[in-house]
Amino acid sequence: MSQRVDFRLTDDQRALRAGVRELLEGRFPRERLRAAVDGGPPVVDRALWRELGGAGFFALRLREADGGVGLGLPEAVLAFEEAGRALLPGPLVATHLAAGVVEGAAEGRAVVTALDTAGDGVGVGDGAGALVEHLASADAVLAIGAPGDGDVEALPAAGLARAARPVRSVDPATPLHRVPNPDRVPHPDRVPHPGRVACPGRLAASARPAGPRSAGRYRREAVLLTAALQLGSAARTVEMAVRHARERFQFGRPIGAFQAVQHLCAGMLVRAETARSVVYAAAVTEDAGEVAAAKLLADEAAVHNARDCLQVHGGMGFTWEADVHLHLKRAWVRAEQWQRAADAEEELAAGLLRFGA
Amino acid sequence: MDLDCTEAEEDFRRRLRAWLAEVLPKLPDPPDPADWPARRAYDCGWQRMLYDAGYAGLHWPEDAGGQGATPTQHLIFLEETERAGAPYVGANFVGLLHAGPTIAAEGDAEQRARWLPPILRGDEVWCQGFSEPEAGSDLASLRTRAVRDGDSYVVTGSKIWTSHAEVADWCELLVRTAPAGDGAPPHRGISWLAMPMDAPGVTVRPLRTLAGTAEFAEVFLDEVRVPVAHRIGAENDGWRVTMVTLSFERGTAFVGEVVACRRVLAALAREAKAGGRWDDPVLRRRLGRLAAEFAALWRLTQWNVSEAQRAGGVPGTGGSVFKLRYSHARQELYDAAAEVLGAGALDAGHPWVADRLSSLSYTIAAGTSQIQHNIVAERILGLPKGR
Structure with a gap:
């Protein structure tokens, strides 16, 4: 009997998800998250980065012949969902995209962050420059241009870092630098990253025999994988809220017995599961409109679920000690990355005029 | 995937x-x-x-x-x-989606042979007698009484929100065959009957909705005799029998509507473009957001179908998640339509305006959004039973 149009995960996909979850629970337990938040200035944990590389997190979609795992976007989405769930810090999306392009990224030996040169990127403001995460920890920066005919370049991080200025990041686990428009970065720093050549049109052609990926494709994958991180966070905050609602007693009963609290939690689940359906589907179709829908709804789910989770936690949720604010702040950062709500909505609106035309 | x-x-x-x-x-x-x-x-x-x-x-x-x-x-x-x-599906909705599947699942051979073929051929139309004036979301508190008298039940009470009652041949009727109370849960003591709509004692009164039309009716039952042989399932087991159909209602019942909503949304965009409203980024973004919403709802439907496939055809609790999101999105869609229409939204003759009015029932019918939230909280999230 045929059973297609099937959202069910295959056994291999299930195993992959369980494997990533187990790895992160073992190597990035809550104490590590708290240490990253409460310790000194957050840096990317290179040992963990290499371990993620060893587990295939970054090389997941490289062909086996090129030393990769040979899987596709659906599997990458599952892995990133787990990373989002664990609030794993670091430029995960950029390093994953740089696998096979920047030397050492696939194995987790290099930390690669990204610069969105197509607009104001993560940050807001006219000509103030884009915000780049984890720049001080990074070896290279993947600069991705406009969706249409923009360039993709790998730049050494050091040069950009010298021209950049640190920002007091709202997310304590995601340091941000404001980087001036790359055109204004002094020329000598714009040499390609040592190792594989990365310049427009022949981007690591040797590593990707399928042909060079356009800036639009990089961007679309970045949007989707960021949505997957958001989805993981949105699902995690549902669990956190439900657990707290079961354990916290007021008026002689668990607060989860009050409908007002129940309905907050139910609404959170609806957001997470609605986002999940379109994130998973977009991983299969890679359709630009569906990817935009995935980002829009996953951003909304992550941000609003974190807000409602905070509300369910009451006064405790307002403390630094509770983890809820970390989900909210990371969700804010990711919502600004790659495709913001306004851009996703405009893309979807344009798609409506093409619908059935 | x-x-x-x-x-x-x-x-x-x-x-x-x-x-x-x-x-x-x-x-x-x-x-x-x-x-x-x-x-x-x-x-x-x-x-x-x-x-x-x-x-x-x-x-x-x-x-x-x-x-x-x-x-x-x-x-x-x-x-x-x-x-x-x-x-x-129109007048055949209840027969094909509720009564038929219930009889197929719970009826005996004779009952299946009597009622199923005429539904499939379009010969007989069914209506649904579930809700009562005093039993809406709390359906199990229904009061319509069926008293055994020889080979028949004698049924007295009233039903409301019955679609197609004027033209139906049969009614899938929930009745109380044992009194509620005495500490027994109210859903015990309910039975499921197939009642002929032309039986003496059945009175149908059209119910005009806020849309100005009479899509529903009230059905009054005054000592209506229904043969015991018309009971599906065991006496007092009607609640369980009914739940089979209700879960179908939240499964694939809205598939066509989601497809239709996506078409309406595209038509809204074209209308806005033609009328110059497309230059308004607030409206554009509003329609773009709805496009994401219905893209996700379409995938959620496929997901639920995929889950139903796994569970052997019975849709699961994912239906509540879908219904909550969909009923809200449908109202948002027609509110956006009103924005596109401008003052034209005051013309009740416009199909989008008629659909805007009927969309108001979506967060109420087949379990209000509040009840759906309760279901999600208690049955999916496992939160303690609330009050």
């Missing part, structure tokens, strides 16, 4: 498309919405065409006269018929 259809499913889609292209032009004009007998004749004529072409009861089991199609094929059927602009 796999969104492709199998070759057999694609073949099914191709054959269905070809058939629709052939027969739809031959259909008579749709009847006046206020003319119930004409609506019945039109809907039943369409059902007969489906029957003759082998598409009746697609999702019903084969031993009930259905086609035993997979949920995916059923999804394709709903998608393609909507795309082609085929008639809706």
Whole structure:
């Protein structure tokens, strides 16, 4: 009997998800998250980065012949969902995209962050420059241009870092630098990253025999994988809220017995599961409109679920000690990355005029 | 994760498309919405065409006269018929989606032989007698009483929100056969009866809704005699029997509507473009957000169908998640339509305005959004039973 149009995960996909979850629970337990938040200035944990590389997190979609795992976007989405769930810090999306392009990224030996040169990127403001995460920890920066005919370049991080200025990041686990428009970065720093050549049109052609990926494709994958991180966070905050609602007693009963609290939690689940359906589907179709829908709804789910989770936690949720604010702040950062709500909505609106035309 | 259809499913889609292209032009004009007998004749004529072409009861089991199609094929059927602009299930909704599947699942051989074939052929129309004036969301508190008298039940009470009551032959009726109270849970003591609508003592009164139309009716029952042989399932076991149909209601019932909503949304965008409103980024973004919403709802539907496939055809709790999101999105869609129409939104004759009015029932019918939140909280999230 045929059973297609099937959202069910295959056994291999299930195993992959369980494997990533187990790895992160073992190597990035809550104490590590708290240490990253409460310790000194957050840096990317290179040992963990290499371990993620060893587990295939970054090389997941490289062909086996090129030393990769040979899987596709659906599997990458599952892995990133787990990373989002664990609030794993670091430029995960950029390093994953740089696998096979920047030397050492696939194995987790290099930390690669990204610069969105197509607009104001993560940050807001006219000509103030884009915000780049984890720049001080990074070896290279993947600069991705406009969706249409923009360039993709790998730049050494050091040069950009010298021209950049640190920002007091709202997310304590995601340091941000404001980087001036790359055109204004002094020329000598714009040499390609040592190792594989990365310049427009022949981007690591040797590593990707399928042909060079356009800036639009990089961007679309970045949007989707960021949505997957958001989805993981949105699902995690549902669990956190439900657990707290079961354990916290007021008026002689668990607060989860009050409908007002129940309905907050139910609404959170609806957001997470609605986002999940379109994130998973977009991983299969890679359709630009569906990817935009995935980002829009996953951003909304992550941000609003974190807000409602905070509300369910009451006064405790307002403390630094509770983890809820970390989900909210990371969700804010990711919502600004790659495709913001306004851009996703405009893309979807344009798609409506093409619908059935 | 796999969104492709199998070759057999694609073949099914191709054959269905070809058939629709052939027969739809031959259909008579749709009847006046206020003319119930004409609506019945039109809907039943369409059902007969489906029957003759082998598409009746697609999702019903084969031993009930259905086609035993997979949920995916059923999804394709709903998608393609909507795309082609085929008639809706209309007057046959209750028979095909509630009463029929219930009788197929819970009826004995004689009952199945009596009631299922006429539903599939479009010969007999069913209505639903569940809700009562005092039993809405709290359906188990229903009071319509059935007292055993020899081979019959004598039924007295009233039902409300009954669609197609004026033209129905049968009513799937929930009655109380044992009193509530004495500490017994209220859903014990309910039985499921097939009541002939022409039985003495049945009075139907049209119920005018805020849309100005009479899509529903009240049904008053005054000592109506219903043979005991018309009971489906055991006496006092009607609640369990009913839950089978209610879960169907939240499964694939909205597939065609989601497809239709996506079409309406695209039409809204074209209308806004033609009328110059498209230059307003606030409106554009609002429509773009709705596009994301319905894209996700479509995928959520497929997901639920996929889950139903795994569970052997019975849709699961994912239906509540879908219904909550969909009923809200449908209202948002028609609010956006009103913005596109501007002052034209005050013309109740415009189809979008009529749909805007009817969309107001979506967060209420088949379990209010508040009840759906309770279901999600208690049954899916496992929160303690609340008050």
